[in-house]
Amino acid sequence: MQKRLRAWGMGLALAVAAAPAAAQQDTMSVRSPDGRNVIGIEPRDGRLFYRVSRDGQPVMLPSRLGFEFRGGDTLGALRVTGAARDSADETWTQPWGEVAHVRDHHNELRVHVAEAGGQARAFDLVLRAFDDGVAFRYELGERFGAFEMMEELTEFALADNARAWWIPGNQPEPDRQEILYSSSPVSRLDTVHTPLTLQYTNGTQVVIHEANLVDYAGMYLARTQNRVLRSTLARWADGVAVRGTAPFVTPWRTIQVADRPEDLAPSLLTLKLNPPSRIANTSWITPMKYNGVWWGMHINTETWGSGPTHGARTENVKRYMDFAAANGLGGTLVEGWNLGWDVDWFNTMQATFSFTQPYPDFDLPGLAAYARARGMTLIGHHETATKIENYERQLDSAMALYERVGVRAVKTGYVGDKTEHGHAHQSQYMVRHHRRVIETAARHGIMVNVHEPIKDTGERRTWPNMLSREGSRGMEYNAWGGEGGNPPEHETILFFTRMLAGPMDFTPGIFDLLIQRPTGTPRRPEDARPRTTLAKQLALYVVLYSPLQMAADLPENYADQPAFQFIRDVAVDWDTTVVLNGRIGDHVIVARKEKGQDEWFVGAITDEEARSFDVPLSFLPAGRRYVAEIYADGPGADWRDNPLPVTISRQDVDAGSTLRIEMAPGGGQAIRIRPAD
Template sequence: MKVKPCVLGAVCAMLLGGTSFAQTNVRTVSSPDGHVKAEVFVTNGNLRYHVMRDGQEVLVSSRLGILSNGIEYGKQVELAVPTLHEVNEEYRLLGGHSTSINHAFEGEIPATSSGHNFWIDLHVANDGVAVRLRLPAEAGRRVEADRSSWNLAGNPVLWADPLSAAYEGQYRTTTLWSVGEDPIGLPITAKYKDLYVTISEAGLKDFGDLAIKRGANSELNGYLYADPKGWVTDEEVRQPWRVTIIAADLTQLVNSTLIQDLNPPPDAALANADWIKPGRSTWQWLSSGAPVIGEQDQWIRWTKELGFEYYLIDEGWERWDKPWESLRQIVSDAKKQNVKIWVWVHSKYVKDAVERNAYFQQLVAAGVVGVKIDFPQEFNREWSNWYYDTARDAAKFRLLVDFHGAVKPTGMERTWPNVLTREAVRGHEYQITRYHRRLDSAHDTILPFTRYVIGPADYTPTVLESRELQDNTWTHEFAQAIEFTSPFLCYGGNPRDLVSNPARDILTAIPSTWDETLVLPGSEPGKIAAMARRTGEQWFVAILNGENEGDLKIPLTFLGSSKWKASLLSDEQGSLDKFARKDTTLSSGDVLEVHANSRGGFVGWFRK
């Protein structure tokens, strides 16, 4: 719900943080709870902004701008009188919690740059700030460069990864002053004093993907790496939102939905569509490579035995003899066992709109419910539109979507909830012996506080085969399925190992979406990630540990009243492919004392 623009006067000035409209060079908007404040201002003719929380600077003077038709929209700027809107809404969310509350004040600031009109949009919520520029439609307008920046206060600790093809870089711990000047992919998370700050972008549509580089003064400057020559458009130019998520603790950070909030809601029919169903899936590629047609009955039986909703047939099915006929038969056989089928497809078959619709029609005719689309090309403006077009066409055919080899998420899953997940993460495909890959020990402990802050990711967790552990413990692998949010939760391990595991009952109880998420005391990105997550009247505790073994005390106060059945999995000393299991009864007054091995973890399952 949006209320009408503020009428100039005392109430409007209060919502705008007390700043008078009579000022010509500063525009201030505060969050509904009053803790966060953003100011857009002009200094020496240059458009800048800064962000504070409780009076503490988060971003010092940072740039805003777009270069278009040779005009620097961001220089020689004059600000006019803004209008203010309140946004206050709730919507269903598939992910770390079930409902998102989008409550913010938005300011629309008319401006001129060297006499040319444009607008500045400012969105200030309790969990952060977003800002963007809009340029009016103009025939043959050339968009040449983006001038956004984030100028973080001080020298914060950073958790960042280098810009890489398909956003599959490895996160590491560094600092702003030592991060170097190579391109960095978004998102990154910083810790400055007691605040956690994640920066990224939202609403990437009709615009090129943004990366950042550290400048000479440590300002993190955005640039359109995939659109070095820009593009021409006749339409209004809407810069994607430049987002700064701000949290007082890690629980607030992982529960932010600011990225999704900045995207339009879906049509009512899509928002309430009963065919959009999250779920768990088996998948053969990580454990055994291309699908063998004679083995499909076994994979379906395993999926049924685990109680999973889906089975994904990956790359290679299209090379079967009579692939479409075989696919239809497999889907029919799976349906009899209450298993639904997803299939892999190369993006080249669905790039063109006509070919895409024809391909989707074939999938629907075969009975397929979901499609994993792989290998999209570089993330320029043309391909940013392809994601939306593809999601729209898939929704028309009631197809669920998993984008792989994909650009980072920017919240489109709110507009198109049939897009359950995407990759854009260095996942379990980088912990695999046949390609001689092994993930750094800190990587898993950083991901929940960086990549997963901005949206679900298809990590393909939980591989239990002994030779594939590569120093991870079974409990670490179990904890991945709990902490790495993905409404299409595609397990990387061979289901043979999942079915036969002594903690199969715990594994099969793990859902693909959650009602509530808490980050537990002792968590520290790069060292340890500990979460409690609730589904209905069940709680799960998961710990992902990094390189150094250690101890953690976990108060169970989140359980509330009554006694709880508890099944606890701890690392077995001296063995990767075993765990110590304890089944007991616990209550909110109890404290778990956990010892986690190097690259180990812990899992607890609590039910009334």
């Protein structure tokens, strides 16, 4: 259903220098539909600043706007030449998502700005105010011509020394974001990735990010003063941040605002700031659960390269496919199928992968047909090692091959923090590349799941074949991470940080939590393993949203496991998402309603502390009876030395019921709520 209301305002001739301060504040700001959020601009001494408030309390103090071009060229003295107002109220249905319907209700102020002299360059600053935050972007006029931008001068001057949850964004730290989160006051930050989640001392929650990153450099945030963060951009190898020719539009800078952590998710602000779908018929885009030839390589029971334990052997892949088909999974991923894995490409970074030539023991067309006959798909894999030219030379033929044999999804990989020519992982060069991959895949009817990606900025609205991505420390670090694996708090932080950007392919579902390694390899206490209970592994399917969810463990580790029934049952596409309780780094409880079905799933996770909650089921429709199928931490469960016990029980419930959720240290609880028979 589409609803749209648009009210155009007259252009306002603003003589800024002569206007009284009160009049400037009124005419040069825009308020959200609910009246709580306000974003406005403030010219000062030839420079332009913006400010943000909520309920009359400052969120961002006056913060500078502008650019620096090659040769130290910055914008000259600026004046406001006019403005126009606009509003919109539109609701659209997503082909898939954490919610089925998204309402874009905002008010807009478009401010016309020009240099008072010199080159007389002009641009529009477009500001939008939503009930869940604010956003702004620059639209450069033709007088900018062809340009080389060295830096964007946009600041975020926080009104509070807020607590921040962050990962570093400055080299030599990994630019692909696979780092554990830290927490500190803003005044202790250096350079960090977005989304950056902040908690003000008055309890206000703020998230800084960006939306509609199309032909621009990814943004980091660098602290320049005590509580002032400034955008700094990923770079081409020669130091330039952005190359372009005006007219030119930047990404949106987004500031999500909420009263409580629970109100941060689902985060839909970036979706509202991306254009509608470019894919007219999205019926072929189907969320799914999948398994794959993957975890065995991480725990050294299989190999990517050829040899006696090569994972991508035809008969071995059929074994995985048979398991997937028998358990209602939609696909099987296979890594290591293509030539190029037999060199030490990771340490030497001398990868020369072929994306069309399989190893002799891998029957690509035969396995694709084998999958189709079982009502599922073979999921292809393209590891590039950030050798972008090698991949782009083969991209069209590789996607055409997958389309021809019937592979409907591909997982791409970009291990490496810079390209072969030294361009940054989040650079404009890579942003352009990822768009080319998404669009090429769409032409061939192929869904995309990106590992070591650029950040998610809501492009899934425009290209809904862009289903999921990694972009954080996922499950593989629990196989070999030097710290022994991700700490128990990790996923409770991800929910309020990384997950606010968009879906994440975290690859949950490890049942062999002590990781039985090859015979003759003794286990040491410090060896990496998932630092969760088994019940928490189940809960992650609900908590960490992705339209692609992997049953990541080896098929044999699911045999004779009653708890695997939850993975069979859990949905991957949702009508509604409700965060019932949560504190960043402590715990999360979230309920999601399966799309088109009268079933709900609840996931609850905790950090290293045991926690208990009484959870009202008031989100259920009144007057209906349901059965809650509960997968809880069993007696004595503890992530440290007893992670496996799971207690499975059933309870009759309705909208007036309250469920007791008890979680062991590092534990969780997973619940399916279905209509009573």
